[in-house]
Amino acid sequence: MSGHVAPKSLYCTVFVTLMVFTGLTVWVAFYDLGLYSNIVALGIACIKATLVILFFMHVRWSTRLTWVVVMSGFFWLLILFGLGMSDYLSRGWVQGTLR
Amino acid sequence: MPNYLTNGHGLASWLLTKDHKRIALLYLASITAFFFLGGMFAFLIRLELLTPAGDVMTSESYNKMFTMHGVVMVFFFLIPSIPAVLGNFFIPIMIGAKDLAFPRINLLSWYVYVLGGLFTLVAALGGGVDTGWTFYTPYSTAASNTHVITAGLGVFITGFSSILTGLNFIVTIHRMRAPGMTWFRLPLFVWSHYATSLIMILGTPVIAITVLLVAVERGLHLGIFDPALGGDPILFQHLFWFYSHPAVYIMILPAMGVISEVVQAFSRKNVFGYSFVAFSSLAIAIIGFLVWGHHIFVAGQSVYAGLIFSILSFLVAIPSAVKVFNWTATIYKGSVSFDAPMLYAFGFLGLFTIGGLTGLFLATVGLDVHVHDTYFIIAHFHYIMVGGAIMGYLAGLHYWWPKISGKMYPEGWARFAALIVFVGFNLTFFPQFVLGYLGMPRRYHVYPPEFQVLNVLSTAGATVLAVGYLLPMVYFTWSIFAGEKAPMNPWGVKGLEWEIPSPPPTENFVVSPIVTHRTHQYAPSKEVGIGG
Amino acid sequence: MAADGHARVAAEGAHGVRHPRLQHHFDDMEQQAEASTLGMWVFLVTEIMFFGGLFMAYLVYRTQMPDAFREASHHLDITLGATNTVILIVSSLTMALAVRSAQTGQPAKTQVGWLVATMVFGAAFLGIKAIEYTEKFRDHIVPGPFFEWHGTYPRGAEMFYSLYFAMTGLHALHMVVGLGIMTVMASLAWRGRFDDTYYTPIEVSGLYWHFVDIVWIFLFPLLYLIGRH
Ligand code: HEM
Numbered sequence: 001m002s003g004h005v006a007p008k009s010l011y012c013t014v015f016v017t018l019m020v021f022t023g024l025t026v027w028v029a030f031y032d033l034g035l036y037s038n039i040v041a042l043g044i045a046c047i048k049a050t051l052v053i054l055f056f057m058h059v060r061w062s063t064r065l066t067w068v069v070v071m072s073g074f075f076w077l078l079i080l081f082g083l084g085m086s087d088y089l090s091r092g093w094v095q096g097t098l099r
Numbered sequence: 100m101p102n103y104l105t106n107g108h109g110l111a112s113w114l115l116t117k118d119h120k121r122i123a124l125l126y127l128a129s130i131t132a133f134f135f136l137g138g139m140f141a142f143l144i145r146l147e148l149l150t151p152a153g154d155v156m157t158s159e160s161y162n163k164m165f166t167m168h169g170v171v172m173v174f175f176f177l178i179p180s181i182p183a184v185l186g187n188f189f190i191p192i193m194i195g196a197k198d199l200a201f202p203r204i205n206l207l208s209w210y211v212y213v214l215g216g217l218f219t220l221v222a223a224l225g226g227g228v229d230t231g232w233t234f235y236t237p238y239s240t241a242a243s244n245t246h247v248i249t250a251g252l253g254v255f256i257t258g259f260s261s262i263l264t265g266l267n268f269i270v271t272i273h274r275m276r277a278p279g280m281t282w283f284r285l286p287l288f289v290w291s292h293y294a295t296s297l298i299m300i301l302g303t304p305v306i307a308i309t310v311l312l313v314a315v316e317r318g319l320h321l322g323i324f325d326p327a328l329g330g331d332p333i334l335f336q337h338l339f340w341f342y343s344h345p346a347v348y349i350m351i352l353p354a355m356g357v358i359s360e361v362v363q364a365f366s367r368k369n370v371f372g373y374s375f376v377a378f379s380s381l382a383i384a385i386i387g388f389l390v391w392g393h394h395i396f397v398a399g400q401s402v403y404a405g406l407i408f409s410i411l412s413f414l415v416a417i418p419s420a421v422k423v424f425n426w427t428a429t430i431y432k433g434s435v436s437f438d439a440p441m442l443y444a445f446g447f448l449g450l451f452t453i454g455g456l457t458g459l460f461l462a463t464v465g466l467d468v469h470v471h472d473t474y475f476i477i478a479h480f481h482y483i484m485v486g487g488a489i490m491g492y493l494a495g496l497h498y499w500w501p502k503i504s505g506k507m508y509p510e511g512w513a514r515f516a517a518l519i520v521f522v523g524f525n526l527t528f529f530p531q532f533v534l535g536y537l538g539m540p541r542r543y544h545v546y547p548p549e550f551q552v553l554n555v556l557s558t559a560g561a562t563v564l565a566v567g568y569l570l571p572m573v574y575f576t577w578s579i580f581a582g583e584k585a586p587m588n589p590w591g592v593k594g595l596e597w598e599i600p601s602p603p604p605t606e607n608f609v610v611s612p613i614v615t616h617r618t619h620q621y622a623p624s625k626e627v628g629i630g631g
Numbered sequence: 632m633a634a635d636g637h638a639r640v641a642a643e644g645a646h647g648v649r650h651p652r653l654q655h656h657f658d659d660m661e662q663q664a665e666a667s668t669l670g671m672w673v674f675l676v677t678e679i680m681f682f683g684g685l686f687m688a689y690l691v692y693r694t695q696m697p698d699a700f701r702e703a704s705h706h707l708d709i710t711l712g713a714t715n716t717v718i719l720i721v722s723s724l725t726m727a728l729a730v731r732s733a734q735t736g737q738p739a740k741t742q743v744g745w746l747v748a749t750m751v752f753g754a755a756f757l758g759i760k761a762i763e764y765t766e767k768f769r770d771h772i773v774p775g776p777f778f779e780w781h782g783t784y785p786r787g788a789e790m791f792y793s794l795y796f797a798m799t800g801l802h803a804l805h806m807v808v809g810l811g812i813m814t815v816m817a818s819l820a821w822r823g824r825f826d827d828t829y830y831t832p833i834e835v836s837g838l839y840w841h842f843v844d845i846v847w848i849f850l851f852p853l854l855y856l857i858g859r860h
């Protein structure tokens with residue numbers, strides 16, 4: 001079989017990076033950056049997730065089909081969030097109503 | 100050489116089979132049972148509505164009737180119907196494979212389906228559910244004192260059977276195609292099932308978590324949708340319809356796939372605009388995810404979101420119309436024969452068109468305010484789900500029955516039944532358009548006397564329709580024992596499934612086929628379309 | 632488009648013998664392995680959407696009552712949450728190494744070793760989660776009739792904890808399933824099932840394990856960190 005074998009050192013580098021980002025996100029959480037607090041926390045989570053997906057889950061070396069499958073999962077999540085929030089964020093725009 | 104029916108005897112050889120063809124038959128038996136159960140509930144509903152007064156049952160029982168009818172028909176009949184029976188049986192054969200990619204998961208999906216069905220039966224026998232098939236909160240979480248948790252878990256569990264089927268189809272279509280079976284040589288039936296599977300895997304998990312949360316809110320007091328904690332019942336509706344609008348395409352897309360095959364076969368013509376028909380399936384699957392808000396126009400969704408969802412809903416009509424036009428163009432100047440499958444296909448074309456067009460009326464916010472929650476809605480979706488999906492299912496069942504059973508059904512009776520179904524269907528549901536437009540609300544067991552004439556017509560139609568559905572039951576069963584032996588290719592059509600014996604051997608193909616062109620190439624014609 | 636179906640010529644494998652783990656309906660090991668990994672990825676997409684419904688609920692309520700959520704999240708223990716994050720990431724590393732040890736055909740003992748390490752960390756995660764849950768029960772901040780909140784936003788706090796238990800509970804359930812899968816994998820590995828010609832089950836289980844890790848990578852900031860300052 002022809003799966004890609006990644007070197008141990010790569011796994012360790014990824015692991016250390018994940019640890020650093022974990023430390024960073026906890027540290028940053030204690031500072032009030034306003035709206036940026038949320039963005040930083042979620043941004044770091046996204047980076048960590050991407051690292052896990054690319055290296056631990058071997059997507060970096062996978063077929064294009066795998067990329068498409070992974071991306072479509074997150075894309076559909078965004079459809080749910082985006083169209084769903086289009087309702088919540090525009091509630092009450094019509095003067096004098098809750099709608 | 101034994102065929103798949105004779106290869107192995109006894110109950111265990113069926114209940115433990117990993118053969119996709121036998122699993123398809125297990126599904127056929129179980130969904131037929133649920134179809135009749137759902138039909139019983141429908142019969143009681145129509146019986147109650149024969150007169151304006153509530154003289155057959157109380158309003159509480161009536162609420163349970165339409166709920167159980169909806170739950171059984173949607174989750175236990177329509178969603179599995181074509182994919183789990185015809186798709187299961189024919190997708191591997193049509194792409195030249197020996198089986199689906201995961202035969203054991205295929206069997207598991209049937210057991211999961213049966214388990215979900217048992218939960219629903221327990222709920223029904225224990226006294227029923229009265230929330231409507233939509234399980235809307237806060238009624239379902241706080242007010243109803245019926246078996247919401249049991250029925251909800253039933254839906255949750257069958258959801259997984261649907262997910263497993265979709266997963267299996269996707270992997271099979273990607274990885275199990277015979278040499279030469281390129282994407283643009285796939286039969287359109289396979290394309291439409293690929294699109295259906297996408298919806299199954301992307302949508303079903305959302306309804307699964309949603310009904311699970313309802314059950315948890317009732318049982319464990321987590322208050323995700325509880326207005327007392329600032330929760331929003333409309334959030335439930337968003338999550339519910341995020342699945343349930345696409346789910347209506349789970350029901351109709353496979354039927355469209357059947358119609359594509361049948362129309363080509365009985366017009367003796369290659370489909371007009373293959374790649375348009377193929378891609379319109381994908382377009383329907385994708386755009387179908389962007390329109391769910393049209394069910395919540397008047398429920399408290401913001402006006403601007405309503406506007407967006409309205410516009411997006413119009414878009415989904417485009418790929419549906421593409422299909423209808425292309426089928427019509429395929430029939431045009433074909434050498435058409437009017438065998439039973441084709442009669443059902445004609446029925447599908449007319450009824451689906453009416454259902455789809457009324458969908459556009461409903462997607463227009465101003466009009467929907469008028470007809471929302473009336474019989475107009477009921478008529479709309481029955482035109483599509485019964486007039487479209489079930490007609491497609493019957494078309495496919497007749498078309499492939501000789502292959503599945505190895506026996507011919509009686510053609511005369513079948514044409515007669517097709518006619519009865521068509522007449523009965525229209526008599527049942529056309530009056531409901533009028534009733535709804537005149538303002539008769541859905542989900543009430545009494546109504547003002549001026550609506551009685553139309554309701555009597557509808558109940559009469561339902562009786563005719565019931566006869567139309569019983570007839571195939573009878574003659575299919577009869578044909579198993581006394582029907583003529585079916586030849587390999589009774590319709591004289593082209594396609595891999597017609598190049599193997601009827602019924603097929605367990606391994607499908609003795610020698611793996613090598614595919615050199617599309618199916619349904621009748622006249623010498625060039626292979627048009629991308630990549631052909 | 633070129634024919635990308637698998638050449639049936641290869642049906643008997645390069646050396647004319649079918650691998651003992653090759654199921655009858657596949658042509659070769661490569662096709663079988665690709666089908667399994669694709670199947671797992673498709674399944675993980677359904678998992679994304681499954682958790683997605685809950686994340687949607689979180690998103691809606693967090694935007695509607697940010698102050699209540701901020702107040703409520705102060706009752707979560709960041710130290711325990713961060714410790715659990717570290718533990719899960721370590722378990723992902725050992726999982727990746729377990730897959731690698733099978734891929735490179737290392738002896739059964741090595742494979743089992745990495746798998747058991749993964750399980751130990753997984754169990755540790757669940758242990759810490761149990762401690763956290765116990766504290767919530769002790770402090771009466773479990774939603775339901777016995778919920779007590781002495782802050783400004785009792786209703787919003789109860790909603791926060793409804794989401795907290797739903798999300799972490801579902802995640803913990805996935806961890807338990809993961810431990811079950813790893814037990815099976817370890818026993819298969821022990822019997823020498825996996826080597827460099829056949830390691831798909833362990834690889835595919837690894838994908839699942841990493842996915843569960845990723846869910847926690849998001850749950851940690853969403854529940855413990857946001858609005859913490
Ligand atoms: C052209 C595409 C379609 C459009 C634009 C459309 C539009 C709509 C709209 C706006 C409603 C909501 C009406 C209301 O409750 O006030 C609705 C209800 C419904 N539609 Fe369609 N529809 C389309 C196709 C379909 C298809 C293909 C099916 C089924 C196979 C279907 C099944 C249903 C069902 C089941 C409901 C009612 C659910 C309920 O409230 O119980 N629709 N449709």
Ligand SMILES: [Cu+2]
Binds near residue numbers: 343347391394
């Ligand atoms: Cu809809």
